[in-house]
Amino acid sequence: ASATGKKGGKKKAAQDEGADAIALPPPPKRPMSAYLYFCADNRPAVSKTSTKLGDVSKELARLWKEAEGGREKWEAMAAEAKKKHELEKAVWDKECEKLRERAAMGGVVNPGVMPSGKETKKKAANKKKKKNEKQEKPPRAPSAYMIFCSEKRKSVMEMTNDDGEKLSFGEVTKTLAAQWKALGEDEKKIYTEKQKLQAAEVQAKEN
Numbered sequence: 001a002s003a004t005g006k007k008g009g010k011k012k013a014a015q016d017e018g019a020d021a022i023a024l025p026p027p028p029k030r031p032m033s034a035y036l037y038f039c040a041d042n043r044p045a046v047s048k049t050s051t052k053l054g055d056v057s058k059e060l061a062r063l064w065k066e067a068e069g070g071r072e073k074w075e076a077m078a079a080e081a082k083k084k085h086e087l088e089k090a091v092w093d094k095e096c097e098k099l100r101e102r103a104a105m106g107g108v109v110n111p112g113v114m115p116s117g118k119e120t121k122k123k124a125a126n127k128k129k130k131k132n133e134k135q136e137k138p139p140r141a142p143s144a145y146m147i148f149c150s151e152k153r154k155s156v157m158e159m160t161n162d163d164g165e166k167l168s169f170g171e172v173t174k175t176l177a178a179q180w181k182a183l184g185e186d187e188k189k190i191y192t193e194k195q196k197l198q199a200a201e202v203q204a205k206e207n
Helices: 002-020 034-047 053-066 072-104 117-136 144-157 169-182 185-206
Strands: none
Touching: 034 053, 034 072, 034 169, 053 144, 144 169, 144 185
C-alpha cells in the first residue's frame, strides 16, 4: 500500500508540474548573418568544384576572408534581416507576456511547453562539447581546386568584364570555376600532385 501511495504521489506531482508549466509558441527564427548570405550566393559555384562538403565549406570561409572590404551587399542583407527579426520578436514577446498573464490567472495555455532549466543546461553542455571537438579537429590539406584558385586568383582579379570594370567577387569565383573545368587531365594532375604533397605534410605534423 505504501509503495502504491508513493507511485501515486509521484504521478500526481508530475501532473501538477505539467499544469504549472508555462507553454509558449516557438520564437521567430534567428536572422541570417552576412556570412550565411554570402555562402548562399557563392555555394552553387564552389560546389561545382568539389563534392566534399568539408572542402566546400573551407573554400567558402577562405573566400569570405578575401572579400573583406567588399562585403557591403551581404552586410546590408543581414542588417535588413536583423531589423525584420527584431520586429517579429517584439510581437512574439507581447504574445508570450499575454500567455504568461493568462496562465497566472488560471487560464489554459497549450501551444507547446517551454523546456525546463535542466534541459536548457544539457543543451548548452552538448553545444560546448561539439565546439571543443571542432576546435581540436586537426587542419585538413586544401583540395587540388583550392590550390589552383590560390595560384590563379590574383590574375583573375585583374581581369575586366564587358563593361570594362573589374570583376565582382562572384564573377571571380565563377571564372575560376570555369577555368578549372576547362583544364585538361594532365594540367589538373599537377594540382593533384601538389595536394598529395600538402596532405602528406599535414599527416606528418599530426604524427
